[in-house]
Amino acid sequence: MEPAVLVVGAGPVGLTMALELTRFGIPVRIIDKAAARTDKSKALVLWSRTLELMDRGGHSQAFVDAGFKVTAANIYAGARQVAHVRLDELQTPHPYALMLPQSDTERLLEAQLNARGVKIERQVELTRFVADTDQITATLQSADGREETLTVPWLIGCDGAHSAVRHGLGMEFVGNTMLSDWILADVHLHGLTDNANEVNTFWHADGALALFPISPGRYRVIADVGDALTGQRRPDPTLEEVQAVLDQRGPGGLVVSSPIWLASFRINERKVADYRAGRVFLAGDAAHIHSPAGGQGMNTGMQDAFNLSWKLALVHHGLVSDEPLLESYNIERSAVGQQVLIDAGRLTALATLRSSAWQQLRNHVASFAFGMSAVRQTMATKLTELSIGYPHSPLTIVGKHGHAKPAAGERVPISSSSTLTTQGATPRFVLYAARDPQSADVIGRHSKVLEPALRPPFDEDHIWLARPDGYVATVVAKGEWDQVDRYLSLICGQ
Ligand SMILES: Cc1cc2nc3c(=O)[nH]c(=O)nc-3n(C[C@H](O)[C@H](O)[C@H](O)COP(=O)(O)OP(=O)(O)OC[C@H]3O[C@@H](n4cnc5c(N)ncnc54)[C@H](O)[C@@H]3O)c2cc1C
Incomplete structure (x- = not known):
């Protein structure tokens, strides 16, 4: 079959895109x-929301089986613990950070793609393309120098930070490179007794140190090691340097060995203004890169893929009018990318404060703030990306029922017993409503984009219409089926 989409790049984002x-x-x-x-190992964490979105295609179990569940994150300032953020109380089928090296994430994604009959074409490079209003003409070059010209309706650049x-x-990657050097070490670590299976960050006067468990006894160590004084790249650290940083900033008694x-x-903080130009889209590191603080980079990119794929599918199958839906990808994901950039930048700035007066103030304020359960909850839902929503999207209609929960734009909560798996080849909207004779009319009229059965409502007084990616499109009062009908007619361009 002729391809409808050329996905450039088989990193975690391109693989997720192709799979969806x-x-x-x-x-x-x-x-x-x-x-x-x-x-x-690069990106180590799969967060709860990414796993939930994988569940919709029935994909997460292999990852969960291969990964290591971490259920809390701690921040220490000297001997004092200033934060203990639990993830195991979150309302999700995946109340944890799933630690899995990126190499394994890519291996499992590729296996699932192969199982669906798609093979990655390796050593094939996109060298140039021409984007017209109705098609893309791409030039692909193989390792032996052979060139191929391919014409496709859609092109998606998942080709990383240096995206071709x-x-x-001709898009600008707006931002900067931070002038500090960081070291990373995947090692075996002995002697960590407290919270050894949790993420531990140490705010030290000389800089930050973070320890991420990868599997029992094996850890990712990250530390900032001062200002970058030259334009030259710092040499990779030795094991002795890693040990010295652990001795200086860690809890004491840690012994590092067996470096992997x-x-x-260095940290780059950059983003494009637009994720879309006509029939060409950008996703993942091609569109946004930021500090690894919070471990959001890969997950944000994979969620770009979940967001775009259902929209492109509905357009490709001719079920919706393309403009508002495709443009919403840019609006929604650009806003998320911007927020991740801000949050990761703030976390990094806080962890690397140099003045002792500011460090003392930070430690004091953080200790006070993290004493409040609301702050811990906010941190947990942000880290796990469960708090992501699209309240300002053109696809979100708030209406008169803004008080009903979940609100328009918010994630539809998933209880462990009701994990969703989208059925069939086309993505579908989902109705959460009490049984009502009028519902059959609406479901019948929009059967191509709507799941055939109602799901139980979150309360008896409202109807929720959820998008195929599990965010509330609109909430209306019980019986207001005309509003649901109008929303779907608008989306479908009728
Ligand atoms: C040291 C390190 C630690 C990190 N830690 C974390 C973390 O803890 N959590 C987190 O979420 N993220 C982390 N990241 C970021 C994470 O690795 C990236 O966000 C992620 O790899 C982005 O995936 P991607 O698919 O967008 O791009 P990439 O993984 O860069 O994949 C792009 C692919 O495109 C291919 N390609 C490029 N140009 C072309 C072309 N012209 N034609 C064909 N193919 C092309 C490349 O070969 C590559 O395979 C870390 C990154 C690094 C380097």
Whole structure:
């Protein structure tokens, strides 16, 4: 079958994109210029919301089986614990951070894509493209120098921070490179007794140290090691340097050994203004990069893919009018990317304050704030990305029932017993409403984009219409089926 979408890049974002599009019945080609997938652990965490979205395609179990569940994160300032944020009380089927090296995440995504009959075309590079109003003409080059010209309706750049697709669009990657050096070490660590299976961050006078458990005894160590004085890249750290940072900033008694990966890096904070130009889209690191604080980069990119794929599927299948739906991808995900940039930047700035007066104030305020359960809850839902919503999206209609929960734009809560798996080849909206004779009319009229059965409402007085990705599109009063009908007619362009 002729491909409808060319996905450029088979990192975690391109793989998620290709998997979702395939699940919705769209023929794709996915290419990557590299000969093999990464063998580096890079992004370590799959957060709750990413796992929930994977569940919709029945994908998360293999990841959960392979990963390591972490249920809390702590911040220490010297010997004092200033924060203990629990994840195990969150209302989600996945109340934890799932630690899984990115190399494994990519391996499992690729296996699922293969199981759906799609193979990554490796050592195939997008070298240039021409975007017309009705199609894209892409030039692909194989390792042996052979060139192919491919014409497709849609092109998605999931080709990472140095994106050829972004360059081809002439889009600016607005932002800067922070002038501090960081080290990263995947190692075995002995001697961590307190909260050894939790994420532990230490705010020290000389800088930050964070320890992420990867599997029993194995950890990711991250630390900032001062201002970058030259434009030159810092050499990768030695094991002795890692040990010295642990001795200086850690709880004491830690012994590091068996390094698997030692690297230094600098933090870039950049984003494009638009995630879309006509028939070309950007997703993942191609569109936004930021501090690793909070571990949001890969998850945000994968959620770009979940957001775009159902919209493109409905448009491709001719079930909706394309403009508002496709433009909402840019509006919704650009806002999320901007917020992640701000939050990760703030977390990094707080952890790396240099003045002792500011450090004391920070420790005092943080200790007070994290004493409040509302602050801990906010932190937990932000980290896990459960708090992401689209209240200002053109797809969200707030109406008169803003008080009903979940509100328009918010995530539909999922109880562990009601995990959703979208059925069939096309994405569908879902109605949460009490049984009502009028519901059959609306469901019948919009049967191509609406699930055939009602789900139980969150209260008896309202009807919720949820998008295929599990966010509330609108809430109306019981019986106001005309409002539901109007929403779906608008989306479908009738
Ligand atoms: C040291 C480190 C630690 C990190 N820690 C975390 C973390 O804890 N949590 C987190 O969420 N994120 C983390 N990240 C970020 C995370 O790794 C990225 O956000 C993630 O890899 C982005 O995925 P992607 O698919 O958008 O891009 P990439 O993974 O960069 O994949 C892009 C792919 O596109 C291919 N490609 C590029 N150009 C072309 C072309 N012209 N033609 C064909 N193929 C092309 C590349 O070969 C590559 O395979 C970390 C990153 C690093 C480096």
